[in-house]
Amino acid sequence: MDKNPFQNTKASYFDDPEIIKFWVEPNSEENFFKTVVNPDSSIPIRILGGKGTGKTHILRYFSFNSQLLRAKENNQKILNSIMQEQYIGVYIVASGLSVNRFFGRGISEEHWKNIFYYYINLEFIEKVLKKIIVIYEESEISLKFNIPNISSFLFDRECNILELHQMIRKARVDIDKKIAKLSFPGADKTIIENIEPLFDVQDSFYNIIKVVLDSLEEIKNIKVLYIIDEFENFSAEQQKFFNTLLRHPKHIKNIAIRISGRLYANKTIETLDSEEKLLQDSEVRTIYLEDIIEKNFKDFAINLYTSRIKNTLGIDIENIDFRKNFEKSKDANLENVNRITENNKSVSNLEKKYFIKLLNNLNIYHSDKYDVEEIINNISYKENSYIEKINTFLCYQKWSDNLSIFTYEIKEKMKKKDFSLQDVASDKFMWDMIYQLFREYRLSYYYGGFDDIIKVSRNNPRVFLSILNNIFLECSLGTKLNMYTDFIPCKVQNNALLESSLWFWNNFTEDVKDHRAVWAVKELCDFFRKARQSFKPSEKTLISFAYNTNEVSREVNNLIDMAVEHSLLLESSQQRRDNSTSELKRQLRIHPLLSIKWELPISVGGTPVFTKDEVEALFLKKEEEWEIYSSERIKQLNPPFEKKKRNIKAKKIVSNDTSILDLNWD
Template sequence: MMERAENPFRITKSNNLIDTQIDSLWVSPGDDGDDLTALARPASPMAMFILGGKGSGKSHLMRHFSFQVQQIRFVKNQTPVFSGLGSEGYVGIYARCGGLNSHRFARKNQSDHRWADLFAYYFELWVADRTLEILEALTVAADGSRVDRELADDISKLFDVGDIPANSMGDIRKFLSDVRRKLDYAINNSSLTGRIDAEILITRGKLFFGIPAAACARIRQLEGVRFLYLLDEFENLTDEQQIYLNTLVRETEGPMSFKIGSRLYGFRTQRTLSGGELNREGSEFEALRLDERFRSDSSRYEEFARRLVSRRLSTSFGNDIFEKEIEKLEEYFEPSPDLSAQSHDLRKILPLDSTERRHIAEFKRKLMKGIAEGLVVGPKSTSDAEAIVQAVTFAESPLLEKLSILSAYQHWFRSDDLVEAARRTRDSAESYLSGARNDRFDEFVKKHKGDMVAQILRENSQRQIYSGIKTLIRMSEGLPRALITTLKHIFDWSIYMQEKPFAGGKISLTAQSRGVTEAADWFLEHMLEEGDAGLLVRSSVDRLSRLFRANRFADKPVETSLIAFSVDEVQIDPEARSTIKSAVDTSILINVIGGQRERNSELVSRKLELNTMLSPRFDLPVARRGVTTFSVDQTNAIFVYNQRDAFEKLLADWEAKMTAPYFGRSPSPPQKNSDQRDLFE
């Protein structure tokens, strides 16, 4: 076996990247002013919540704004630090709320009010230390020990006691370190001692607001520069802790601002301590929803994703050819087989004799049963059945066979004369093969081709095909980590199969297929919330996917390429509504902007799509075409956990309505449809 190459996509989480990697792997959607920096507006005085699902790029974006990464940019561009800060308009202080171990500030024989005060105090000391670390470096760059001493004295006066050592910034930092160490000891042992010996030495917000004001007053080079607190992983805070931070956002003053990162489900409250007021989006804060932003412009996201992948490859292989030839990424992947009506690849997986093909034999069996029980209009005898089977048979085109059979099932369901319908379908199909074009039949082929190819593959024990960089980008649904993780699995499989991915060889369809399947399993396990909410979402996803899969592989699917549904959330069970919200907040379900306008009522209901990262897990399509509308009872059957029996009945009804020869109806003879339509569904 060849020596194992290092996987360029091995590290998928930005928390596992060092600062130089954060800088070197940074890409933005474009250079025309609509890039991530412009969207996040780091120098803005208004606070912003940066929201998104796991892996949407929140942490990478926020760390890109941190002072540590700013310094790397300045050195790389040979820009003096103060010139760089002046140009960018901010100095970034990055801190992960998860690093606080915020769960320590609860229970252990202490009141909630006491814990809230202690957390606020500890949090402020913790962020202040990170701010002072940066100010130490800036006072050195300002070349002034006097500035260091005077700034330390100013900061000491922010405390409510007067005995704070203040000869230098180092003294202040040591003092803060000692205070935090004593607090850590008292908090960690409170469950044993039953008490916490601590004093609160500052008024809420004094350090957050006071340190930037003092720094800008003493360091003249910081004039016009904003201190930007980049507080990540907001979801790790309790509701009471979030309320405290919301209060700081509301009471912001001086040359500072907040950028707060959170998963969608983790932004649980907008309450504050300011008289119970709520922070309102557009008033007290802005919101940047990253993955929603990416999904709203698929072409821009594809450009961004290609640049992201190319940067990873260039950095790993030490060759910028990937970025210079970004449009050639597709060439590193084995292409999908020919799936056209004239496909040789499809013929290879089927018996040469059309009569031995499973779909032909199954259609003939159901047709004969329908004739015998009087369930089909038109054919009366075996010879009629043979004529219909012959009409849908195209030895050189399995895809046209499947499409013609689908057309026959559609006409059968409508009680059209099947002999006449099959003849007319034959004429249209033969014209299509000869190169002539009929708008209705062309649209019919385009609409149903994907599902019919999927049926051919499944009937002949072949894997479904998910291949090529464009498909992988589409599947990631605006979540860069999902794309990187998928490529990580594909790369590993390619190496295992002794290929040379991105190094002279193509990544095989097998490696791509196995990689996306592993990534789909990872995605479902990784994205779900802990606890009951995650279990309810998982149960609902399994039910939903069973319906969609039954549709895709049915005789007469209800919808084509079905991965989306619409629902009126007002009337459904509260548990169903809550589960749908959890699924959306964890990106298992994707909210489709604009909703769905219902045909009869003209009302616009919510439209949701199953995340296509899960498509390989359930053999579902990636492209979305059809949308089904679920009634209140159907929605509850899918999204209410204890309605298993109702769901199984719903699934059985769906399968029956889509399956010949009965199509969900009683076995009484159908009435002939005198208004047979000359069109294809």
């Protein structure tokens, strides 16, 4: 198929009809509009989400342009539709206001602030008036009557809505032109300094919009819902103005404000009120999109997949379980284990790569104690190469014990088909051992299957669509497979996932202002990979760490926050309690999509606790110190297994429900 349903992963590339066409309810279990946008709420709301969580699509879907299109689709007048929905969505994008214009060029900071406050008020008023005019013109209702009481706040005379709109627009455009002229050499800065406001900014848009609505019988009880997107693009000083609006809402039955942005959008909680700050929960409520989407992400992803195909290609696949078309990573990886086993049946023990490594280590550290070839023969099990591999791991676990006696016990147990020792080790380290086995035999460790795709997408629609886009490209350009009907091998999915992982790393790190946070995450992933490749991994599926926030500096905590706000690290909702001190630790993990790039697990297992010195060396980019600390930890996982200075183990979980010989390993 030539047309790719998944190539557009950003709502900003959609036109208004496509916003409606490709809309999928993020949470089918509850009314998303009432839960998140919630125009009835008297408390202002901030809607925050990481890059790609669908903020723009969601907010544009509830904007006036979308309301207008939905009314047309339902053969309704927009006035009737607005009366049913009980709100007018006024969508304003910070980048569209070019907010970085309001500084410098010889104009004082104080004067720029006043111009900005006035300009935003003009913008807020103009946007609403324009929409009211559209509503009434479509309904053929005249607006050529004077607005009572408007002169209390504006001008020196009465006027109608059409005249008011023209006056407000003219004033706003006048500021645009004057700011533009300042860009020319030798520009007269008095063109900005001499701007005379049409109204007192303290009266603000709140009062003017209220007077306008009161003059319109048809919509006097409708709520104007201001939706301000990309809040992170406003400076800290500019955000103070909006924080003040949130702190002092007026006419709450008619006007509501919703602020939206990235997780790092809020630069300050200060307001224009002297020493007063915007208080969370009592003065503003913050909603995190990931928390809402997480509740039902798998179903949302399925609906997103089917909607894209149906609306792009006209193919209705709602009754087809497409998830079965994605080969599971478990099946593909176990098939490769069996392939290694078959090839190794004709190979001597001393030629098997995992035994060669063990033999070398035994010769270096234990040649004076044991008959090393006897140890190798004791742990040999030609029927299954994985069991032989896990047996080498058991030897490393018992490195300081008598390996001759220990491996003889293994040999005798295996004769009786008793694999309890291997089962215990496999419960924690099976996939790490399979990963190592594939590295030794130069085979790819595959990620794939619908469940893996959901895990690495981590409640992020753009990440999910990026993966589907890359799978589509792999199918159509490389293998000529039909993504919707053919069985998609793990190899194809794995290539697509790797492309998405590389894209994620490049795309999600570009906005991080302090590169130390990026460096720390990279070093962390490198450390986890070295631990996974070690002879004796100590933690189950190691992709997380914990630390005491009270021990490290504010600078370090801020850098970690930065990594979390850019979705490079994910924070556990539950803190980990230190086994030795009972103190609560902050627990973080790398984003699972980064696991593909670094060949790591995608699920969290054991979590080591990093010391104050380790965390500060890592996040303050003390390269030499971090190299020493991380190397010391890795040395403890490789022969001769130097004793740890601090040993905090994750709780051991043992399950003997599944035998090592069962090919349906979990």
